[in-house]
Amino acid sequence: xxxxxLLAFLPVLGLAVHVVANVVSYRGIRRLGMLKSLIYTxxxxxxxxxxxxxxxxxxxxALRAELLPYLIVNGIAYGALGYDYFHFINLNVxxxxxxxxxxxxxxxxxxxxxxxxxxxDSALQVRVRVKRLVDSGQIVERDGRYxxxxxxxxxxxxxIMFMKLVMLGxxxxxx
Amino acid sequence: xxxxxxxxIVGVVGFAIHFVLWxxxxxxxxxxxxxxxFFGTMVAVLAAQWFLGDSLFGxxxxxxxxxxxxxxxxxxxxxxxxxxxxxxSFEVDSPTEVMVDRIDRSGDQGLPVxxxxxxxxxxxxxxVRVLNLVRDRMLIEENGAFRMxxxxxxxxxxxxxxxxxxxxxxxx
Numbered sequence: 001x002x003x004x005x006l007l008a009f010l011p012v013l014g015l016a017v018h019v020v021a022n023v024v025s026y027r028g029i030r031r032l033g034m035l036k037s038l039i040y041t042x043x044x045x046x047x048x049x050x051x052x053x054x055x056x057x058x059x060x061x062a063l064r065a066e067l068l069p070y071l072i073v074n075g076i077a078y079g080a081l082g083y084d085y086f087h088f089i090n091l092n093v094x095x096x097x098x099x100x101x102x103x104x105x106x107x108x109x110x111x112x113x114x115x116x117x118x119x120x121d122s123a124l125q126v127r128v129r130v131k132r133l134v135d136s137g138q139i140v141e142r143d144g145r146y147x148x149x150x151x152x153x154x155x156x157x158x159x160i161m162f163m164k165l166v167m168l169g170x171x172x173x174x175x
Numbered sequence: 176x177x178x179x180x181x182x183x184i185v186g187v188v189g190f191a192i193h194f195v196l197w198x199x200x201x202x203x204x205x206x207x208x209x210x211x212x213f214f215g216t217m218v219a220v221l222a223a224q225w226f227l228g229d230s231l232f233g234x235x236x237x238x239x240x241x242x243x244x245x246x247x248x249x250x251x252x253x254x255x256x257x258x259x260x261x262x263x264s265f266e267v268d269s270p271t272e273v274m275v276d277r278i279d280r281s282g283d284q285g286l287p288v289x290x291x292x293x294x295x296x297x298x299x300x301x302x303v304r305v306l307n308l309v310r311d312r313m314l315i316e317e318n319g320a321f322r323m324x325x326x327x328x329x330x331x332x333x334x335x336x337x338x339x340x341x342x343x344x345x346x347x
Contacts, residue, residue, distance in 0.1 A: 004242035011249055026341055034343075069176045073250055076182075080253035087260045092338050094271075096304045101313065101323065101331040110320035113302060122300040123292055129271050130291055139278055145285030146278050157275045164265045167197055172268050 007056050007070060010049050011077035018045035018082060038089065042082045049078045177236040178243055181220055182250045189213040205266060206259055213255040267307070270295050
């Protein structure tokens, strides 16, 4: 019975490996950067989950026939948990809601819309995002104009706009 | 096999309900409604197997043991959270998405570097998000000013604590 419980909790244990390794590697090896740290430690967690799933299923004759389904279930569950963690980190790095709430935390008093706007430099935030896109090769600058570079962000953007259209019937929240 | 099968069934049935409801009438709080739909479907699947037994499902493998139920629960929770996170990008326009879309639409001509500054107004960057935070009950408006609710304090505490653990400056 105990081995089946371990099998069930493997995605969560894999996530724990990923999170701890991410915090330790990011703090310990600054030049690694957040994105590389997230990718490498996600892979470490995935390998841990896969190896443990295979070992547990092969150790118990009753579970041998279930090896492939458990590999798929634990792989998808771990992948989804890793995706959740990636977005949690991404929210901390790029999202406006935590940033705006952080301004309230620092101010320790009610803020008007003007107060918030004064503390949040939109033009700077646009420049930061443009730099991120240029540095990652998603957009390229030629003769004072921007063009699409690597198409990854473009595909993600098209998928998001397609889903907006399918689920909400509009391409933009401002339509 | 049972975990994978019933996990997929929860995903397909939950998404079908979500799709139909969204085309009848949009809920006021989308993420809350999505959580209720998917977790409600998950609980309904478990309850049907628990109370009605295996015979109802015509020979399909069922979740017989508690570890299988736990595995099913972890599988569903992980996938539903992943969908909810993805859904937040459908609800709002991210500045990066707006920029990439505009550059793509400018085609072979490209988008002048200076045009980027005018793409997203302060109102889009700040006011809409503040109103979203009020809708989600993280901020409350009183006499023309906004203050954090206990829910908002918990929200920012989680992010701020983790940010400090990583030793990063505030983003956004």
